[in-house]
Amino acid sequence: MKRRTFLTLFSGSVLAPAGINYRQSQSATKMDELWLDLDHWLSEHLPEVLADLNSGCSSEQLSELEYRLDCNLPEDFKAFYRHHNGQKGNTTGLFLGLEFLDTDNIYSEWLAWRDLALEDEELATAIESESFPQDAIKTLYINLKWIPIARDWTGNHLGIDLDPGPTGTFGQVINFGADEDRKFVLAPSLTGFIAWMLDQYQSGNYQANERSLALQDPPNQHFLDVVPLVFGGN
Structure with a gap:
């Protein structure tokens, strides 16, 4: 796929759907357990990655991020960032090679994309995209309610979707970015x-x-290259 040199955004205000707070609370509790296991695994197998992780976010930092992004973040996102606020970037990325973004870098990525979008608002819908499963992700090129949590340094991301399609779920994890026309849950x-x-x-x-x-397995040098194979729609 041809690598693009521009990014674009679409903005829309969205709040978490009513009735999901209990499910989010359960998910946040599970996240605490997952971090204990992940920290332990990293200490035994990839101690350099563990050493590269920052300390956790404060509630004030998370509230500030929500204010900057004009959104309500899922509770499991907050639980995740209370353990570690991204990584320093001195070694490989936590997310299968993609860098785990701290809150400042989340905002700087989001802000850069927003500013670029202001240069040409039509780009948000001018580039065709696909959703897998169908209708789970809005078929925009980019959406300001897609919050990046990992990057590959060429304009592509893993992120959480706060503005899903009609069959999607608030807070679902998706791929998006400069080269990610096929978006997967x-x-x-x-x-x-x-x-x-x-x-x-x-x-x-x-x-x-x-x-x-x-x-x-499947063999690769870039996780996003095998997302279609792993998550369907190839």
Whole structure:
């Protein structure tokens, strides 16, 4: 796929649907358990990645991020960031090679995309995209309610979707960015994605060195390249 040199955004205000607070609370509790297991696994297998993680967010930092992004973040997102606020970037990325963004970098990525979108508002809908499953993700090129949590440094991301399509779920994890015209639901929540990722690591389905971390099967050098194979729609 041709690499693009521009990014674009679409803005829309959205709040968490009513009635999901209990489910989010359960998901946040599960996230605490997942971080304990992930920290332990990293300490044994990738201590350099564990050492690269920042300390956790305060409630004030999370509230400030919500204010800056004009959104309500899912409770499991907040639970995730209370343990570690991204990574320093001195080694490979936590997310199968993609860098785990701290809150400042989340905002700076989001802000850069918003500013670029202001230069040409039509770009948000001018580029065709696809959703897998169908109608789970809005078929925009980009949406300001897609919040990046990981990056590959070429304009592509993993993120949480706060403005899903009619069959999607608030807080689902998706791929999006400069080259990600085919968008996939990787998990219905950040908790679900972290559980899947941890399972790949614990089962040995990874390959790693100081500057690289990826799935072993299917073989790849960039996680986003195999998202269609792993999550369907290929």
